[in-house]
Amino acid sequence: MLDMAKRVAKEAMVKATGTELEKKIAEACSNKPWGASSTMLAELAQHTYD
Numbered sequence: 001m002l003d004m005a006k007r008v009a010k011e012a013m014v015k016a017t018g019t020e021l022e023k024k025i026a027e028a029c030s031n032k033p034w035g036a037s038s039t040m041l042a043e044l045a046q047h048t049y050d
Contacts (some may be wrong), residue, residue: 021047 017023023043028036028044036044 018026024040024044028040
């Protein structure tokens with residue numbers, strides 16, 4: 001029962017805040033003057049490789 005509650009809570013948190021990948025995409029696309037780091041861009045590129 002506790003495992004199910006934890007899973008439901010985690011799913012709700014992901015729905016509210018997005019996945020880690022979605023957070024990184026939002027950070028990379030933000031209007032901050034310094035832009036995204038090359039490390040972050042490389043990680044995003046790895047996730048888009050098919």
